[in-house]
Amino acid sequence: MLGELKNKHNAVEMHNIVKEFYDVRANDDVDFFVKNGSIHGLLGENGAGKTTLMNILFGIYHPEEGEIFINGEKQDISSPTKAISLGIGMVHQHFMLARPFSIVENVMLGRKSRKGILLDTKETAADLVALAEKYKMKIDPYAKVWQLSVGEQQRVEILTALYQGAEVLILDEPTAVLTPQEVEGLFETLREMKNDGKAIILITHKLEEILSIVDEVTVLRDGSMIGHVEVNENTTKSELTKMMVGRDVLFNFNKACIKTGKEKLVIKDLKVLNDKNFLALDGFSLDIHSGEILGLAGVDGNGQKELCEAITGIRPIEAGEVKLDTINIENKPPIVAINKGISHIPEDRHITGLALGWSLKKNLILKTFKDNTKFGLVDEKKIEKRWKSAQVDYDIKANSGEDSAKDLSGGNQQKVILARELGSHPVILIANQPTRGLDIGATEYVRQKIIDAKGDGAGVLLVSADLEEILQLSDRIAVIYDGKIMGILPCGSNVKNIGELMMGKKLEVEENEK
Amino acid sequence: NDNGSDDSNKMKVALILPGKKDDLSFNQSMYEGMMAYADANSDKIDLNITENMYEVSDIEPALLDFADQGFDVIIGHGFQFMEPLVKVAKQYPDTIFLLGTGYKFEENTAIYDVSLQDGGYQMGVIAALATQSNKIGVIGGADVSEIYRGHEGYKLGAKSINPNIEIQEVYTGDWTDTAGAKEAAVGMYDSGVDVIWHSGDGIGLGVVQAAKEKDKYVLGNVADQLKLAPENVLSGVVYKWETVLENIFNDIENENIMNLTDEERFYIITAENGGQTYAEINDPKGWLASDDLSKIESSWNALKAGEIDFSVIKEPTN
Amino acid sequence: MKNKLIKNLNQLLLAIGIIILSLLVGAIIISFSGNSPLEAYSTMFNGAFGSKQRFMEVLVRMIPLVIMALGTSVAFKAKLWNIGGDGQFIVGSILAVSVSLYSGLPPVIGVPLSIIAAMIGGALWSGLAGLLRVKFNAPEVITTLMLNYIAVYLLSFLVYGPMMDPLGSKMPQTANISTAYRLPLFESGNRLHMGIFIALFIVVIMVFFWKTTVGYKIDLLGQGEKVTTYSGVSVKKMIVFTMAISGLLAGIAGWTEVFGVQYRLLEGITSGYGSIAVVIALMGGLNPIGILISGFFFSALLVGGSTMQRMTEIPYSIVEIVQGLIIIFIIARTAINFKEIKNRITRRLSNVK
Amino acid sequence: MLSNIFTVSFFVSLLASTIRLATPILLPALGQTFTQRAGILNLSVEATMTIGAVAGFAATFFSGSLWLGILSGMVFGMLYGLFMAILSVTLRANQVIAGITLNILGAGLAVFFYRVIFGIQSLPPQVEPFKMLKIPFLSDIPFIGVIFFQHNIIVYLAFIMVIVTWFILEKTTFGLKIKAVGENPKAADSKGISVNKYRYIAILIGGIYAGAAGAFMSIGYLNIFTESIIGGRGFIAVSVVIFARFLPIRAMWGALLFGVASALQLRLQALGIDVANQLMLMLPYALTIIALVLASKKAEFPSAYTIPYSRKER
Ligand SMILES: Nc1ncnc2c1ncn2[C@@H]1O[C@H](COP(=O)(O)OP(=O)(O)OP(=O)(O)O)[C@@H](O)[C@H]1O
Ligand SMILES: Nc1ncnc2c1ncn2[C@@H]1O[C@H](COP(=O)(O)OP(=O)(O)OP(=O)(O)O)[C@@H](O)[C@H]1O
Ligand SMILES: [Mg+2]
Ligand SMILES: [Mg+2]
Numbered sequence A: 001m002l003g004e005l006k007n008k009h010n011a012v013e014m015h016n017i018v019k020e021f022y023d024v025r026a027n028d029d030v031d032f033f034v035k036n037g038s039i040h041g042l043l044g045e046n047g048a049g050k051t052t053l054m055n056i057l058f059g060i061y062h063p064e065e066g067e068i069f070i071n072g073e074k075q076d077i078s079s080p081t082k083a084i085s086l087g088i089g090m091v092h093q094h095f096m097l098a099r100p101f102s103i104v105e106n107v108m109l110g111r112k113s114r115k116g117i118l119l120d121t122k123e124t125a126a127d128l129v130a131l132a133e134k135y136k137m138k139i140d141p142y143a144k145v146w147q148l149s150v151g152e153q154q155r156v157e158i159l160t161a162l163y164q165g166a167e168v169l170i171l172d173e174p175t176a177v178l179t180p181q182e183v184e185g186l187f188e189t190l191r192e193m194k195n196d197g198k199a200i201i202l203i204t205h206k207l208e209e210i211l212s213i214v215d216e217v218t219v220l221r222d223g224s225m226i227g228h229v230e231v232n233e234n235t236t237k238s239e240l241t242k243m244m245v246g247r248d249v250l251f252n253f254n255k256a257c258i259k260t261g262k263e264k265l266v267i268k269d270l271k272v273l274n275d276k277n278f279l280a281l282d283g284f285s286l287d288i289h290s291g292e293i294l295g296l297a298g299v300d301g302n303g304q305k306e307l308c309e310a311i312t313g314i315r316p317i318e319a320g321e322v323k324l325d326t327i328n329i330e331n332k333p334p335i336v337a338i339n340k341g342i343s344h345i346p347e348d349r350h351i352t353g354l355a356l357g358w359s360l361k362k363n364l365i366l367k368t369f370k371d372n373t374k375f376g377l378v379d380e381k382k383i384e385k386r387w388k389s390a391q392v393d394y395d396i397k398a399n400s401g402e403d404s405a406k407d408l409s410g411g412n413q414q415k416v417i418l419a420r421e422l423g424s425h426p427v428i429l430i431a432n433q434p435t436r437g438l439d440i441g442a443t444e445y446v447r448q449k450i451i452d453a454k455g456d457g458a459g460v461l462l463v464s465a466d467l468e469e470i471l472q473l474s475d476r477i478a479v480i481y482d483g484k485i486m487g488i489l490p491c492g493s494n495v496k497n498i499g500e501l502m503m504g505k506k507l508e509v510e511e512n513e514k
Numbered sequence B: 001n002d003n004g005s006d007d008s009n010k011m012k013v014a015l016i017l018p019g020k021k022d023d024l025s026f027n028q029s030m031y032e033g034m035m036a037y038a039d040a041n042s043d044k045i046d047l048n049i050t051e052n053m054y055e056v057s058d059i060e061p062a063l064l065d066f067a068d069q070g071f072d073v074i075i076g077h078g079f080q081f082m083e084p085l086v087k088v089a090k091q092y093p094d095t096i097f098l099l100g101t102g103y104k105f106e107e108n109t110a111i112y113d114v115s116l117q118d119g120g121y122q123m124g125v126i127a128a129l130a131t132q133s134n135k136i137g138v139i140g141g142a143d144v145s146e147i148y149r150g151h152e153g154y155k156l157g158a159k160s161i162n163p164n165i166e167i168q169e170v171y172t173g174d175w176t177d178t179a180g181a182k183e184a185a186v187g188m189y190d191s192g193v194d195v196i197w198h199s200g201d202g203i204g205l206g207v208v209q210a211a212k213e214k215d216k217y218v219l220g221n222v223a224d225q226l227k228l229a230p231e232n233v234l235s236g237v238v239y240k241w242e243t244v245l246e247n248i249f250n251d252i253e254n255e256n257i258m259n260l261t262d263e264e265r266f267y268i269i270t271a272e273n274g275g276q277t278y279a280e281i282n283d284p285k286g287w288l289a290s291d292d293l294s295k296i297e298s299s300w301n302a303l304k305a306g307e308i309d310f311s312v313i314k315e316p317t318n
Numbered sequence C: 001m002k003n004k005l006i007k008n009l010n011q012l013l014l015a016i017g018i019i020i021l022s023l024l025v026g027a028i029i030i031s032f033s034g035n036s037p038l039e040a041y042s043t044m045f046n047g048a049f050g051s052k053q054r055f056m057e058v059l060v061r062m063i064p065l066v067i068m069a070l071g072t073s074v075a076f077k078a079k080l081w082n083i084g085g086d087g088q089f090i091v092g093s094i095l096a097v098s099v100s101l102y103s104g105l106p107p108v109i110g111v112p113l114s115i116i117a118a119m120i121g122g123a124l125w126s127g128l129a130g131l132l133r134v135k136f137n138a139p140e141v142i143t144t145l146m147l148n149y150i151a152v153y154l155l156s157f158l159v160y161g162p163m164m165d166p167l168g169s170k171m172p173q174t175a176n177i178s179t180a181y182r183l184p185l186f187e188s189g190n191r192l193h194m195g196i197f198i199a200l201f202i203v204v205i206m207v208f209f210w211k212t213t214v215g216y217k218i219d220l221l222g223q224g225e226k227v228t229t230y231s232g233v234s235v236k237k238m239i240v241f242t243m244a245i246s247g248l249l250a251g252i253a254g255w256t257e258v259f260g261v262q263y264r265l266l267e268g269i270t271s272g273y274g275s276i277a278v279v280i281a282l283m284g285g286l287n288p289i290g291i292l293i294s295g296f297f298f299s300a301l302l303v304g305g306s307t308m309q310r311m312t313e314i315p316y317s318i319v320e321i322v323q324g325l326i327i328i329f330i331i332a333r334t335a336i337n338f339k340e341i342k343n344r345i346t347r348r349l350s351n352v353k
Numbered sequence D: 001m002l003s004n005i006f007t008v009s010f011f012v013s014l015l016a017s018t019i020r021l022a023t024p025i026l027l028p029a030l031g032q033t034f035t036q037r038a039g040i041l042n043l044s045v046e047a048t049m050t051i052g053a054v055a056g057f058a059a060t061f062f063s064g065s066l067w068l069g070i071l072s073g074m075v076f077g078m079l080y081g082l083f084m085a086i087l088s089v090t091l092r093a094n095q096v097i098a099g100i101t102l103n104i105l106g107a108g109l110a111v112f113f114y115r116v117i118f119g120i121q122s123l124p125p126q127v128e129p130f131k132m133l134k135i136p137f138l139s140d141i142p143f144i145g146v147i148f149f150q151h152n153i154i155v156y157l158a159f160i161m162v163i164v165t166w167f168i169l170e171k172t173t174f175g176l177k178i179k180a181v182g183e184n185p186k187a188a189d190s191k192g193i194s195v196n197k198y199r200y201i202a203i204l205i206g207g208i209y210a211g212a213a214g215a216f217m218s219i220g221y222l223n224i225f226t227e228s229i230i231g232g233r234g235f236i237a238v239s240v241v242i243f244a245r246f247l248p249i250r251a252m253w254g255a256l257l258f259g260v261a262s263a264l265q266l267r268l269q270a271l272g273i274d275v276a277n278q279l280m281l282m283l284p285y286a287l288t289i290i291a292l293v294l295a296s297k298k299a300e301f302p303s304a305y306t307i308p309y310s311r312k313e314r
Helices: A050-057 A080-085 A103-109 A121-134 A150-163 A180-195 A207-213 A237-245 A304-311 A334-339 A349-353 A360-364 A380-393 A410-423 A440-455 A467-473 A495-502 A508-513 B026-040 B056-068 B079-091 B116-130 B145-161 B178-190 B202-214 B241-253 B290-304 C002-032 C037-049 C052-077 C085-102 C107-136 C140-160 C195-209 C213-222 C225-230 C235-262 C273-283 C288-311 C317-335 C338-352 D008-037 D045-063 D066-090 D095-118 D144-148 D153-171 D173-183 D185-190 D195-221 D233-243 D248-270 D277-296
Strands: A010-021 A024-035 A039-044 A065-070 A073-075 A088-091 A168-172 A199-203 A216-221 A224-230 A263-273 A279-289 A293-297 A319-324 A342-345 A428-432 A459-464 A476-481 A484-490 B011-016 B045-050 B073-076 B096-100 B109-114 B135-140 B166-171 B195-198 B217-220 B233-239 B266-269 B276-278 D132-134 D150-152
Touching: A010 A050, A010 A199, A024 A039, A024 A050, A024 A065, A024 A199, A024 A216, A039 A050, A039 A180, A039 A207, A039 A237, A050 A065, A050 A088, A050 A168, A050 A199, A080 A088, A088 A150, A103 A121, A103 A150, A103 D173, A103 D185, A121 A150, A150 A168, A150 A180, A180 A199, A180 A207, A180 A495, A199 A207, A207 A237, A216 A237, A224 A237, A263 A304, A263 A459, A279 A293, A279 A304, A279 A319, A279 A459, A279 A484, A293 A440, A293 A467, A293 A495, A304 A428, A304 A459, A334 A342, A342 A410, A349 A410, A349 C225, A360 A380, A360 A410, A380 A410, A410 A440, A428 A440, A440 A459, A440 A467, A459 A467, A467 A495, A476 A495, A484 A495, B011 B026, B011 B056, B026 B045, B026 B241, B045 C288, B056 B073, B056 B079, B056 C052, B056 C235, B056 C288, B073 B079, B079 B096, B079 B109, B109 B241, B116 B135, B116 B145, B116 B195, B116 B217, B116 B233, B116 B276, B116 B290, B135 B145, B135 B178, B135 B202, B145 B166, B145 B290, B166 B178, B166 D248, B178 B195, B178 B202, B178 D008, B178 D195, B178 D248, B195 B202, B202 B217, B241 B266, C002 C037, C002 C288, C002 C317, C037 C052, C037 C288, C052 C085, C052 C195, C052 C213, C052 C235, C052 C273, C052 C288, C085 C107, C085 C140, C085 C235, C085 C273, C107 C140, C107 C235, C107 D277, C140 D233, C140 D277, C195 C235, C195 C288, C213 C225, C213 C235, C225 C235, C235 C273, C273 C288, C273 C317, C273 D095, C288 C317, C317 D066, C317 D095, D008 D045, D008 D144, D008 D150, D008 D153, D008 D173, D008 D195, D008 D233, D008 D248, D045 D066, D045 D095, D045 D195, D045 D233, D066 D095, D066 D195, D144 D150, D150 D153, D153 D173, D153 D195, D153 D248, D173 D185, D173 D195, D185 D195, D195 D233, D233 D248, D233 D277, D248 D277
Parallel strands: A024 A224, A039 A199, A039 A216, A088 A168, A168 A199, A293 A459, A293 A476, A342 A428, A428 A459, B011 B045, B011 B073, B073 B096, B096 B109, B109 B266, B135 B166, B135 B195, B195 B217, B217 B233
Antiparallel strands: A010 A024, A010 A065, A065 A073, A216 A224, A263 A279, A263 A319, A476 A484, B233 B276, D132 D150
């Protein structure tokens, strides 16, 4: 049926795309068409194959089967260079910028210089400023990337693509890391581009966004194309969800806003440096009570990571206090926090949370070698037993405890971490972005486990950039901006207020209160 | 090597060189001396030569292995062979071991050495006579015993001509650092030195090259090095191991070597016994007057006659 | 258990395959020099196993190599690139010999003290590199390498200067250590000394070491600094500690060589064991038993190669070339993902069906 | 006594020698600036230089042309670099291990081929090395002339390469790409830059510089080849790059520092200053460590330093 759509006006046509990774069929006979002068949504659960499909279009992967037509002409897109020359640009989920480079240097990387082998820095910088103005953005072309906020970095990515002459622009989850207000700014730019006749492909998990800006949407599930919808007033969220998941999904946690227990962890006037030696936390105070989930909302990079690391002893503290009950634990080595029952689900499960080359069994005792020894030697039997029970309790899909952690899917990796961190019945749980990158099933599972931990009496600090998650789970909601608490809101507050705080705007009510 | 003919009457001799047989120096002189002797006596001697045995850990196994294979004479050409050689000699009392420089003996070992003070003295005399600037130099690898004596002899010889002469001395600390030796020589020449004697192995090549570049004189060691730089090699000490090898093998053949005293089993090449000579004077710059040549001659005669008093050379203090 | 056995067997077969491949390529190079590869290899084999004498020599050589490779493996496991085994070996030997020559202690105290001195010397030298890494972020690859050179000149300075045998007529070596300090020989007339038991003992210790908490922590460090810190292990302490242990073993290797074979200090005492130890550690898969086996193999290669050089015209550099080739093939093997290729093929086949 | 020693001519000779001794460190260091900027730590520079020295020597010996010698050094240096590239880029091997391996292999190969080519001769084969090239007028300036303008042409070229290298890295698209593959290979890849290609090129350039420096040692500095002709200079060059924080101009200062350290130790001894020569010989290596200690904390290592890249890895 879709084959009929093939005509000269389609900016992109991908036919019967098949792509395999080892034992995963990431794209299974997918058809995908995008019209010029339109914004096209690509929808699907985690792992559905969206990024893979776009990576194929951008020449990063080569499909096992299938054909690609750009503006009606069949193309073999063998590399990103080829894609770029065909007028395809891509803004990746994880930004592709060299951080010590300036903006203009990053832009020049992807483009032929006008001066032959010499760099045309000045000219490019001037063009860039002009281009940015056209799309209502503001940049300093000589600023170094590491100095930029996430939103600014994204603008650089978009500008780079445009500057390379992109007529087809792919954006892979561009809004995941932005505040609602920043999202509005981005959409403004995208509409501008659409009016210029460009084709824009937008990958997102957020259905409201699809409904507000997208003209057409394609839905993937398990690597296959499920459907293709023109978006109009009649399109509904539930219709799209059903296409995505194949069933109705309702996150249904029996959450009542709990009256919190006694103060457990008190953080006072914390000052902490980030990796670049700037203050990431600047006078940060917060307290976490037993038996509550305190949601910490905020745009990535406002000091959340540093906070989690400071509490757990991983990062030194310049000034301020961290008290567990009445005991000061600031600037103590990490082992102190571990022994005192502070568990930590780190933001980065691959580099921090797991020893990827180690077996699952060994990953379970990462923090507790000592308790698993016999005559000074690690007790294999004991560990095997632990693994067996953890596998059942946490529903970890793996062949055996001997499997390497790196061979597991993200969701299962996260479950291993959960098994380790919750298995010790913590008094405090620091959960930093615990569901990032997980599919709906796994997300649901992890969230339930966090709620269970709370029921167990743990005080939970839930750090998340996903407002929906914060709203669903939190008993109280704190908002962090630029290393400070902007405000603490009760459970059930409205999204707009939180969004404003995340942007660093003080709420009037708050203002009055203080 | 060429143990092709299994004439069991032949004496099986193994020569182990610590360096390369074409090092233009200590190793090469022995290589050539031994080859000359073996060629002249090819009916009697079956020779195996091992070169480049520079890993300390290889030395003792090599000695053991040769002894184990039934070699009659095993030669370790260098002081680093002394301890293992003495040790292995005890285990193989019927095998003769020869040690190139050293001081420890067993019943079945002998030592050959060079009394470099003779050659050094002569070089000092030549350098002092040739210099136009009254500054001469000497460059060596490391100050091991015979090199040390050579350098002291050099100073003595030079001062016998001109007590106020300035003598610069460098030990590069390394036998193979040709570049370092060259740089040291360049430094000396730049500071006004115009004749340098080198007492070294691989490093000598660097000194010769510096002389060539700076167009000054250099005195060689061990072998005649004229061909390396015909415009700049003034003379040099020349070792003639054949003389002592002849004696040693005669003593071995007469089967009395084991009956000799330690002193008698210490074979040393000197000016006196003709084991050391000096290369013909080559003076393209004409820095030597004709009476200088006769002074050179007479100093050599004095050395040959054993008339020079070396007792002033202090034994090295550690 | 059975699986593990099969895995180990596979490992062994692969290693043998690699060696054969290297020897084949080596053969091409030997023929290039106009020599007969067959003659070269048979002399080499004969040179290592042809007589009791030679075989003993292989074992003698194996002692310091295996101990040093075990040291190397400790650092490598933590992904610390300690390539300064030679320097650590030297400094350990210097301290140990100093104790035995100058302390004047009775051997009952002096011998253990000399071992301890060797360990301290080695550990200091590598620990220093660890410290510089932790304090100043100076890459240990480079610092350990530079410390090698410094140790070599230090040794040279000492044997030409303060430690020179006063009765040695200016030979650059120390006096011999007294007999009571030496590692006993198995039989007189043979070089094989009791150090072989020490080497085997350390192999056994290392097997268990990797199962202790400390061993786990070192292994964890190799998994990444972030996960190590996260797990409550101090990365800085662990880096210095791991480097120190690694050097400590190199120091012991120095002790066995000096007290079991040379009986004195002299220049060139390490015979370039450091790089070979790296190769042995790698070839042994950083596993103590693997290191023992590959240590034996490389000792045979060295001893055989040295004999080959003595008995034929073929230069010793061939041995170095073969060594280099072996490692290259090891690297190639780990890099090529056989599993992926296999998976692909089986997928294709099942798709066809 | 000291006033006798530290004369003007002493310093002139010292500085001239500093420049000569800096050259064989500077050249490979510049090459490694490319290589390391692209994220590759190549420890096999030492062997590459030895191979360059043999290749350069042999070519000159048989052709009589010095330039052919330098060219041959560069070509063989590049070919040996190819090994490193295959191991570290294509096979994604650990770079430290690959480097050590290639050092063992390279030392063997160099000596082996020298023997195969030249056999055993009673005199070592020699070539006529590069002649000193006095720069007209400039070389006549008192003191300065001797220090800076009386060297052979390779020395001048080496110092000119500092500017060239700096220019390439900072001002050309090629340089930007080299830096990008060392900094964020993924980003470079997504911008259409082939990471493997540029890493190969960066390693090969390093090999060319190192091969040229090796040839300089055998036909520009000395006139013979010996086994130990490189004598650790390759390793020092690798470290110079790090303490120069990957900047060519700083690499030049680093190389000069080592030049002066080696020149000084030989001269002081000649003038009768009584310091054990072994302690002096330690100087360059101790200096490297000190320099690393001072520089490493500030050094911004390329983010992908020593990390192999694969598009597939996420
Ligand atoms: N490089 C790779 N190697 C192996 N498997 C891969 C690779 N890239 C993707 N996959 C697998 O292919 C499938 C599709 O992944 P893809 O990243 O395209 O999903 P996605 O729809 O973009 O998900 P997300 O919402 O998480 O971004 C997943 O099962 C994933 O694990
Ligand atoms: N670099 C890789 N090399 C080999 N296999 C990989 C690689 N990355 C992912 N895989 C495989 O892809 C599959 C999915 O991995 P991925 O991390 O994308 O899961 P996910 O989609 O994030 O998580 P979930 O399973 O919860 O959906 C796993 O089976 C894993 O073995
Ligand atoms: Mg995913
Ligand atoms: Mg994706």
